[in-house]
Amino acid sequence: MNTGIEILQTTGAVVAFLTVLFVGSKLLPGRKVVLAEGGEVTRVFKLNGLALFLLTLLVVGIAHLLGWFSLTFVQDNFWILFIVANVVAFALSGWLYWRSSESRNSFKGFFRGFFLGRDLNPVWLGIDLKFFSYRPSLIALALFNISFAVVQVETYGQLSLAMVLYQIFTFVYIFNYFQFEYGMVHTWDIVSERFGCMLVWGNFVLVPFFYCIAGWFLVHAQATLAPAIAVALVTLFVFGFWLFRGANEQKHRFKQDSRAKIWGKPAETLDGRLLVSGFWGIGRHLNYTGEICVYLAFVLIACLESWIPLLLVAWLVGLLGHRSWRDDRRCRAKYGELWDRYIERARFSMIPFVH
Numbered sequence: 001m002n003t004g005i006e007i008l009q010t011t012g013a014v015v016a017f018l019t020v021l022f023v024g025s026k027l028l029p030g031r032k033v034v035l036a037e038g039g040e041v042t043r044v045f046k047l048n049g050l051a052l053f054l055l056t057l058l059v060v061g062i063a064h065l066l067g068w069f070s071l072t073f074v075q076d077n078f079w080i081l082f083i084v085a086n087v088v089a090f091a092l093s094g095w096l097y098w099r100s101s102e103s104r105n106s107f108k109g110f111f112r113g114f115f116l117g118r119d120l121n122p123v124w125l126g127i128d129l130k131f132f133s134y135r136p137s138l139i140a141l142a143l144f145n146i147s148f149a150v151v152q153v154e155t156y157g158q159l160s161l162a163m164v165l166y167q168i169f170t171f172v173y174i175f176n177y178f179q180f181e182y183g184m185v186h187t188w189d190i191v192s193e194r195f196g197c198m199l200v201w202g203n204f205v206l207v208p209f210f211y212c213i214a215g216w217f218l219v220h221a222q223a224t225l226a227p228a229i230a231v232a233l234v235t236l237f238v239f240g241f242w243l244f245r246g247a248n249e250q251k252h253r254f255k256q257d258s259r260a261k262i263w264g265k266p267a268e269t270l271d272g273r274l275l276v277s278g279f280w281g282i283g284r285h286l287n288y289t290g291e292i293c294v295y296l297a298f299v300l301i302a303c304l305e306s307w308i309p310l311l312l313v314a315w316l317v318g319l320l321g322h323r324s325w326r327d328d329r330r331c332r333a334k335y336g337e338l339w340d341r342y343i344e345r346a347r348f349s350m351i352p353f354v355h
Contacts, residue, residue, distance in 0.1 A: 010080040021136050024052045045185050050178035074147035082209050089204040093197035117196025130195040133203040138174050140208035145170045148215040162225040162301045163218050169237050183252040214302040214309040223304035233297050240293025247279040247287035274342045283348040288320040
């Protein structure tokens with residue numbers, strides 16, 4: 001097929017994908033969460049991401065089975081999609097910078113405004129764009145992962161055990177993100193990060209195209225995954241998921257109700273402000289540790305084929321390690337002496353008894 005036609009088709013597919021998700025976010029029913037400061041409403045979020053995720057997979061799956069669309073398109077056009085996604089990300093970042101009302105009279109101001117962002121929660125047609133951006137990011141990641149499985153079946157006639165585990169792990173992780181969407185509105189990214197090129201590019205390019213790296217190497221994997229290794233990987237994934245989601249869920253329940261029970265007991269706090277029960281009495285960032293374990297389970301599946309997927313874990317260790325340092329610095333500025341007391345209680349950051 002002519003390269004120009006491929007580029008046009010791929011661009012059309014990306015625009016259609018984003019448009020459908022945006023319209024779906026607007027029209028699908030969902031519970032609304034309102035955040036307020038000083039009695040004034042600051043943000044409104046509609047929690048319909050799970051319905052949008054499942055509906056997208058259903059429609060794409062039916063279209064594939066009926067022959068209207070082939071999921072192999074996603075892998076076959078991976079690099080064209082990558083280029084188009086970059087164009088979209090930089091165009092959106094430029095538009096976000098342009099629409100901001102802040103002054104842009106210097107290069108330094110331009111760089112910070114463009115890269116880090118000027119607005120905390122820009123809204124367009126009633127949709128919080130930063131909150132929305134995680135939807136195409138993770139739904140695209142899911143479609144990439146599924147496309148790898150489809151290509152393997154069409155090439156070899158069956159799925160390998162490694163691919164089956166990879167599909168289960170990644171689906172559970174993405175499904176749970178949307179299931180826990182009510183808690184995501186309180187995360188650092190949503191509450192404190194401005195929406196600029198850093199987050200835009202991360203969501204539209206980095207996550208869907210880099211976080212699927214293990215699946216890419218599993219398509220034509222020749223090595224057979226031993227049952228004992230499979231059991232070990234399942235154990236690692238379950239442990240990491242329990243730690244990651246359990247810690248986030250405990251924090252969310254405490255924020256909603258300071259009298260909530262943690263591990264069957266009333267939540268213990270410092271001055272009613274900082275939780276020191278459950279995971280949060282052991283370490284300050286064990287949710288990050290759990291997420292790293294989850295991704296380690298993803299990439300170890302493919303390590304019989306290549307060491308390259310380990311780059312994803314190395315990236316996450318650096319990213320989340322740096323974020324834990326930023327969290328500590330921000331919390332010390334916010335809580336002062338109370339944070340020092342909390343560190344004495346929860347001495348460990350990400351690795352109990354080590355760090």
